Amino acid sequence: MLDQSYYDKTDAIIQLRGKEERFLIPIIQDIQEAYTYVPPELLDYVADKLNISEAKAYSVASFYENFSFEAKGKYVIRVCDGTACHVRKSMPILEALTENLGLSKRKHTTDDQLFTLETVSCLGACGLAPAVTVNGKVYPKMTPEKMLSLVEQLRKENE
Amino acid sequence: MGHMTIDGRHVEFSDEKNVLTVIRNAGIDIPTLCYVSELSTYGSCRLCIVEDDRGKTFASCSEKPRDGMVIYTNTPRLMRYRKLILELLLAAHERDCTTCVVSGSCHLLELAQRLCVDDVRFKNTREPQPIDRSSAAIIRNPNKCILCGDCVRMCSDIQGINAIDFAYRGTDALVTPAFNKTINETACVGCGQCRVVCPTGAITVRNDVMPVMEALADRNAIVVAQIAPAVRLALGDKFGLPKGTNVMGMIVNVMHRLGFDEVYDTTYGADLTVLEESKEFLERLSSGSGLPLFTSCCPAWVKHCETKYPELAQHISTCRSPMGMFSAVIQEYYKNPEKNEGKRLVNIAVMPCTAKKEEIRRPESKNKGVQNVDYVLTTEELASMIERSGIVFDKVDIESADVPFGIGSGSGMIFGVTGGVTEAVMRRLNQGHDRTAMADIKESGVRGMEGIKEFTYRYNGRDLSFAVVSGLANADKVMEEIKSGEASYDFVEVMACPRGCIMGGGQPAKSGPRTRTARYKSIYETDINTQIKKSDENPMVTMLYEGLLKGKTHELLHRNFEEAQREREAAEQ
Missing domain, CATH: 3.40.50.1780 (Rossmann fold)
Known part of the structure; x- marks a missing residue:
């Protein structure tokens, strides 16, 4: 059970967006914005408020890679795998990160809740390819080596 | 009211909701897997594909009848398409037909035989999913699901429950309760209508x-x-x-x-x-x-x-x-x-x-x-x-x-x-x-x-x-x-x-x-x-x-x- 403040916040979001089925996506976007992820309890809560089933809400939300139902780590690393980044070797960066952080296709967040690894289809920074963002800050022209040293630096900062 | 030409025959129609119904009323049993007349039209299986006189192909379930239409339902090209569609569906389907409980009444199997699918050249790339036996009424085996969505629409359109729906997308798509819950954790009432419309063995009745x-x-x-x-x-x-x-x-x-x-x-x-x-x-x-x-x-x-x-x-x-x-x-x-x-x-x-x-x-x-x-x-x-x-x-x-x-x-x-x-x-x-x-x-x-x-x-x-x-x-x-x-x-x-x-x-x-x-x-x-x-x-x-x-x-x-x-x-x- 989440703290009551989560439900109050969600009520406010629904109030702002409108209590209609067609506003499901903006509502859960706002929730993700507020908490960095969509807590499953809140998706159920929103579905109930909009008078749709939880399965329907999940159907919509799970369609989009962007929505996450798990709490994210302190640092959200997004590796761009758009066409430009892909051809300029974004995959080795992703593979290096996956291995270094002990993650997998199904596991996106490290056990210590420090890092979350995601891929995005395009950051719109193709000129900087391959691009990576950490908590929104763009790191251009990345390599696996540069990436791993950045991760190391962030780890140290948190010791 | 109007008329159309189906395979060279003149056919009258009145208020049929789609071309598929006109064709079926004319005595041609076009194959479908995702079309149940009582449910909303989904148009995903594409088996009801037909061709018009200009060579354009379309799904007849999703096309309104128009006066003067000329339609072919059985050209070699359509036969090839339908066969390939079935072959692809079969590739991603757990094909344990000899021991499957619905073998005798399986709609997918029946169509595969009718359309002479004699080989499946593709590998199943879907990840195996657990079988959900949590309900006292039904058993859900996602590995046999062909994603026609008939159960989803039955559960929502007719029963208003919507316990299951599509989740994820592309090759990861599944029909499942929210957050991969089991059926007994949903609002499922056990009516079994999903199993009635399921064209495969993906939803079956618990056997006692x-x-x-x-x-x-x-x-x-x-x-x-x-x-x-x-x-x-x-x-x-x-x-x-x-x-x-x-x-x-x-x-x-x-x-x-x-x-x-x-x-x-x-x-x-x-x-x-x-x-x-x-x-x-x-x-x-x-x-x-x-x-x-x-x-x-x-x-x-x-x-x-x-x-x-x-x-x-x-x-x-x-x-x-x-x-x-x-x-x-x-x-x-x-x-x-x-x-x-x-x-x-x-x-x-x-x-x-x-x-x-x-x-x-x-x-x-x-x-x-x-x-x-x-x-x-x-x-x-x-x-x-x-x-x-x-x-x-x-x-x-x-x-x-x-x-x-x-x-x-x-x-x-x-x-x-x-x-x-x-x-x-x-x-x-x-x-x-x-x-x-x-x-x-x-x-x-x-x-x-x-x-x-x-x-x-x-x-x-x-x-x-x-x-x-x-x-x-x-x-x-x-x-x-x-x-x-x-x-x-x-x-x-x-x-x-x-x-x-x-x-x-x-x-x-x-x-x-x-x-x-x-x-x-x-x-x-x-x-x-x-x-x-x-x-x-x-x-x-x-x-x-x-x-x-x-x-x-x-x-x-x-x-x-x-x-x-x-x-x-x-x-x-």
Whole structure:
């Protein structure tokens, strides 16, 4: 059970967006914005408020890679795998990160809740390819080596 | 109105909703996997693809008929497309056809054979998913799912539950409850309609045949079965008899041969329900509180009402279902050492219903914490038992059901169709038994296969207002009107399955409009041929009230709320 403040916040979001089925996506976007992820309890809560089933809400939300139902780590690393980044070797960066952080296709967040690894289809920074963002800050022209040293630096900062 | 040319033939059409229907009406059975005429059109399987005179191909289910259309349904190009589509579907499908429970009735397999798919060149790249056996009614195997979405639309369009839906996308797409929950964690009511429309073995009925077989072989067990009204009109389907044939006599005979000690008729239980429910209705009418009275025969409806409209749950009749009442009476009857011959009783119910498998496990259905029904078998499971035994069904003799619970009235019989419970109660309210009174009731608006029927009936100088509903999405409409005060009724009958138990989730699947009309007609024909029309005129019922039921009507015929309370408290601790 989440703290009551989560439900109050969600009520406010629904109030702002409108209590209609067609506003499901903006509502859960706002929730993700507020908490960095969509807590499953809140998706159920929103579905109930909009008078749709939880399965329907999940159907919509799970369609989009962007929505996450798990709490994210302190640092959200997004590796761009758009066409430009892909051809300029974004995959080795992703593979290096996956291995270094002990993650997998199904596991996106490290056990210590420090890092979350995601891929995005395009950051719109193709000129900087391959691009990576950490908590929104763009790191251009990345390599696996540069990436791993950045991760190391962030780890140290948190010791 | 207009005309089109289909494969060179001139075809008229009127208000058909799509080209597919026009083609089918013209006698061409275009294959489909995701098209169920009652549900919204989805257009995903693409098997109904056709070609026009300019060589443009399109899915005929998703195209409106236009005057002057020229359509080809069977060009070599279309054949190639359809075959490839099926090949791709089969590639991502767990193809254990030789051991799959639905092999004999699998629509996917049938189409694969019809369209001559002789090779599957592609590998299955889908990740294996766990099989969900959490529900007492259905089993879900996502590995056999071809993502046609028929179950999803049945569950949302017709039943208004939407327990399952698509999740994820592309090659990861799945039909699943939210967050990969199991079925028993959802609002699923166990109606089994998803399984009726599933073209593969992705959703099947939980099978309880083996434990029943074990009981039949046990010399220390006395095995008793009751047969619901709708079962006898559908079982013959599985053995090639004309649709709607009443095979009760053959069922009794074959079940005796299978080893059942006694075979009783649930119409008898329905008669008990009519008496109890009418009594409750009259009490509520005279006190003026607790109206409308909701029927309680359909376990899927009861569960739906309790989950979605808890504030209206006290309107549900306290009566057990006919199966519930009857099984409690059977339990009591066989407590007598003279009757049970020192053996343990195994109480079986053969039902057109999958939700009954859940109902028997509910605390309200129990007495002293013990289930009254040990196993519910669906019509299909009974058919499978007969097939397994090797007994040639269409050659068996007929027999009448066993005494003392083998006689039911016409009122009990019509419980199997939407409006039946209401009509039975109306007959009971009507003190007379003249033909005009019966005809008045028949013409009151209670009959018909529509999803929502509303009518009034004059009783004791008062116009009683009735609603008869089938399909839970229809029930939702009526409930919303009741909640908002837009409508007010005295009596509301709800059956979860569209058209009632004759089209229940446990009935032989692949049954379309012809089957349902045949079953509908047959159930009323059986009523016509039954001499006792009213439940209170069933002499065996009268006898029971004077004997076994004395002082026990509440305990045996009404739902056990004390038990439910106890279980709730135990769960909370």
